[in-house]
Each structure stands twice: as structure tokens, then as C-alpha cells.
Amino acid sequence: MISYGAYVSNLHHFQPLFKRWERRVPLTDEDRSAWAELPWGRKTVARDAYLTREGEPTKVCTLLLQGLAFRQKLVSDGARQIISFHIPGEFLDIQNSMLEVADHNVQALSRCTLGVIPKDVLVQVMDARPNIRRAIWLDSLIDSSVFREWVVNVGRRDARERIAHLLCELTSRLKSSGVSDGALYDFPFTQEQIADATGLTAVHTNRTLQALRKEGLIKLSHSQLTILDWEALAAIGDFSERYLHHSV
């Protein structure tokens, strides 16, 4: 029998997830408790830890509960391309539920707490609960939309535009999720990570960030970011929230 304390505690971990899901799909109390009662494993990992490795067979799906994480692929000469960043309440590898082999790597960006669940359990709950199925299906479609925008970002924007766009995306998503109030204090990304996410070198990322600072668009030091002029930054980055599908 599950104690009331543990039960509430479980539900508590899923608040960012439920909050995000319920913006788009109605959940019943049954949905929520069924979700919380799944055989979740808890895991805490250090910064830079690999959560998934390309080429390995998929066994579980991973929900990010606390901290930040990112997906990446390595090319033959060893260069790294970051493909997406993830915030609490997001699945890091929902595709593992259906695909047999991981096609990219997932790494912790900061110290992370994770909810880990066997892939077949997830498939079962998706079959049984239409609301949860739709919520996950929507998450996955929105992930896809973000990947598409990243193709555009690295393919057709220059350094200044790419970085402005990335900062806008992170701010917008954190604000929408309620994790941050929008000014994005606490910005644990290294310049090398920003470089790998934008297809630039760390050196050029450094110079570009300095330019944005000198123009009074952002304030960034000691892992603290402040967006000083959102309108200007969004204009530079050609940023529109549409692709994030915050409302449905």
C-alpha cells in the first residue's frame, strides 16, 4: 500500500509536467494519480553526465524533474552539435518508447533529478489513457517544431542572429513554464555550449556575446543573464513564439 505521504510527494514531482500538459489537454485526477503511481525510478546525476548514448538500445524514458539537460550528436571529427535544451517537466527521450536504438546523446547540463520509467510501461499508459497520450503526442510534435526552427537558426542566420534567437527561445520557454519570471536569472550555460547549440566556435560566441552586451541588449556575467531589451533582441533574432506553440 502506498502511503499518503509518498503519494503526495510523487504528485509534487510532476507539477511542472502537469502544469505544462494542462495548458493544452485536460487531465482528470485519475490521470494524475495513475501517472504518479507508475513505477518511477528516481535518479540524480552530476553535470555533464550522459543520460543516453547514441547507438545504445532504448530501455527507459526519462523525465527531467530538476535541472537542465540537452541533446547532442557528435560528428566524425569530434565536433559536437547541441540539438535542444530541456527544462524541468520535459521528457528527454520520449522517442525511446517506440524506437529501438538511440540516435543521439543526452547530457545533463547542470545537476539533474530525473524520473525514469521503463518504455513498455509508458506505452501501456499511453494506450490506456487518451489524455496522457495526447499530452505526450503534443509534446513530441512541439519538440519537432523546435528542431525545425533550429535547422533554420543554424542554416540561415548569422552569429549575432543565432545567439539572439537562442536567448529568446530559452527565455520564452522558461517564462512559459513558470520556472523563471522571464528575466532568466541563473543562466548556467557555458559559452562553449552556446557555441555548440548555434553551430559556432566558442571564440566567436564570446565576441558576439560581448557585442550584444555593449549594445545594451543583455547583461550576462557570473551565470546570470538579464534581457535588457527584449524587443530589440527578438527583432535581431527574428524570433516569434509561434513555433513553441505555447497555446496548443
Added chain:
Amino acid sequence: MISYGAYVSNLHHFQPLFKRWERRVPLTDEDRSAWAELPWGRKTVARDAYLTREGEPTKVCTLLLQGLAFRQKLVSDGARQIISFHIPGEFLDIQNSMLEVADHNVQALSRCTLGVIPKDVLVQVMDARPNIRRAIWLDSLIDSSVFREWVVNVGRRDARERIAHLLCELTSRLKSSGVSDGALYDFPFTQEQIADATGLTAVHTNRTLQALRKEGLIKLSHSQLTILDWEALAAIGDFSERYLHHSV
């Protein structure tokens, strides 16, 4: 009452789709006939026609029956980034089933025949038929994987590598789908389209293709492509089929 002739004819149109689906998910005769009996609209469009426009409300989903198509986004200065190419038997906008507004454009690359279906019909059939649901869910996850690889391609490879990779992807997908035998005769892509897909200019794409030709890696003229040295081209493009998930 649906005539036998029309019924068979309908099924015929979906052969490339069913063939692809059944590599990963078992379909029953009931699944197939239920699918064929949906209220499909047929549409034929000319080269370059827009099938979906960013910002427009989503009403239908579109299945490519014949011809080639691509997804793209335009940035503020008018530049175009192509995000994916599509071959017969693939959905062009499955995300329309759940999202309210299109986040990118879809264009016909050649003259196309399309199957068009209202989004709510698709949602219903996915709720009712687990096999079809899983097939579409898999399609969508693999689309996502391709988008991720494209982020890597434009983000961390040089011109030569990007184009080699793109040619390998197209060849591999056409071969796997059975549309082509793998040598990829009939290559209707313009150099401008290849440029827009790889984040390059048409001029540099031209020079890079010439280099690949001079090295004896490909033969390309008059819209006919032949891969002369697959191994070498795949090595240059750092190409692995893993991300295409041909088998599950």
C-alpha cells in the same frame, strides 16, 4: 455503397504508405480497409505550389501520394531554409492533427498527387486503431530524428560534407521506400533547393557539386543523379543510416 473497383483503387494509392508502415507495425486487413475508406480528398498540384503556409490555421493533414515535396521556413530577410524533403507515402504535416496553427511552409518540389484528410478524422482513426496510431507515432518520431540530423548537418559540417550527407540521405530513403533502386535516377532538385536545404548559397553549392563530380563520386546532369562511389560519399558526409530508423 462503395464499389469494389473504387475500393481496390483506393487501396492502391496507399501501397507506399502501407509498405513503409508494415516494416515496423503489423496491419490487419481491417486496418488497411478502414484507412482506405476514410473520406480522403485527392488533389494534384503543380511544382512550387504551397500546400501549407506558416501562420494559417490547420484543418487537414496531407499524405504525399506521388511526386516530391519539402518543408521550409522563411527568415526575416527573405532567405529560405528547407527543413526536410518528402517522398511518396509520407505525411507532410502530421503535426496539423494536433496543433492549431502551422509553424512552417510546405511546398511541392515536383508535380504532386496528394491525399487530403480532415484533421479530426485522423485523430478519430488514431484513437480507434492502435496499429495505425503506432505507425503514425513512429513516423512522427522518425521525422523528428531526421530534423535533429539536419541540425547537425548545417551546424557542424562544411559544404562538401553537408551536400554529401544530403545525397546519402535521399538515396537511402528512396532505396528503402522502394521508390528507387538506390542509384537515384531522376533527381529533380535544383541547386538552389540543395543550397536552401544545406544552409549554403546556390553559387557555392554549384562549385561543391562540381568538386564531387570531378572526384568521381557522383554523376549529376540533366536531373539525373548517379552515386558512383557510395562508400566514399558516405565517409565524406559522415553518413550513418541509424537516424533514419529503417528497421524500427
Added chain:
DNA sequence: CGTTAATTTGAGACCATTCAATTTCGGTGG
């Protein structure tokens, strides 16, 4: 407070772009 990671700076080289101009290709009408 020492050690490593992360950021910053400089200078030169290079890949890809820009901007034209030219040639070839593909389709059309006379």
C-alpha cells in the same frame, strides 16, 4: 589559496558569400 575550467584577446588564414556576367538547359510558339 591553489588548481582547473571558463572567458577573453589578437592576428592571420580560409571557407563561403556577394555581385555580376555568361553559358547552358528546358520548354514553347511560330
Added chain:
DNA sequence: CCACCGAAATTGAATGGTCTCAAATTAACG
């Protein structure tokens, strides 16, 4: 069947954004 036309491919030369390779400085952390 050939002349014509716009689209696509090709070529050249100059420019420039980003990279490379160090080296120096600053920040983070136990």
C-alpha cells in the same frame, strides 16, 4: 523543326564573416 525565352547552371573576382591557434586573464571550487 528551329528560334526564342526564362530558368537553371556556371564562372570570376573581390569581400567578409567565421575559424584557427595561441596566449593571457578571470572565475569557480574544494
